[in-house]
Amino acid sequence: AQSVTQLGSHVSVSEGALVLLRCNYSSSVPPYLFWYVQYPNQGLQLLLKYTTGATLVKGINGFEAEFKKSETSFHLTKPSAHMSDAAEYFCAVTTILPGGYQKVTFGTGTKLQVIP
């Protein structure tokens, strides 16, 4: 079984401050890890992903995340928050089952509020 835990359903930061959104996962096989962002009344779009290789991955809009296997974590960071970063962020884990089928599990989401 696999699961994703996002700590904090709501996070508030001041404009210009560091953004840190936490994600921990459990998986019995090597996972593929994703962060998606959802702006109001829209679908989700990919922010960044970890598949293999370098554990620090960079995404769009200045976000990055680091895969830490020992901590089973994939926290999302951005050095300086912008008002346009206000959105809901979802962490997701995908594992590949026998036959190549994808098993996808999403976290419950973290709403980021940016205070001017």
Next chain:
Amino acid sequence: DVKVTQSSRYLVKRTGEKVFLECVQDMDHENMFWYRQDPGLGLRLIYFSYDVKMKEKGDIPEGYSVSREKKERFSLILESASTNQTSMYLCASSLWGSSYEQYFGPGTRLTVT
């Protein structure tokens, strides 16, 4: 760019009605998914399909069925809508054997009264 479209952005139906939600993707993706999104619960997988006429149950399939007659189209069916199916429904697609990222449609907000 991959485009995933959903037939309606907003839908209001009455209890007991049969409801069809349609999703179309234009990038020849093998995998397609239906999720529902509820506050505090994140996205929960209803059904997915990895090929035409193939379907697999997700985590919450009860009260739903799906149809995939063509590769680009994946339909979600509520046989008899109930108020507890009021939710945001998101369709997604992904490529088989690739980086496994999903591409999402804009969502359908369904209200059952």
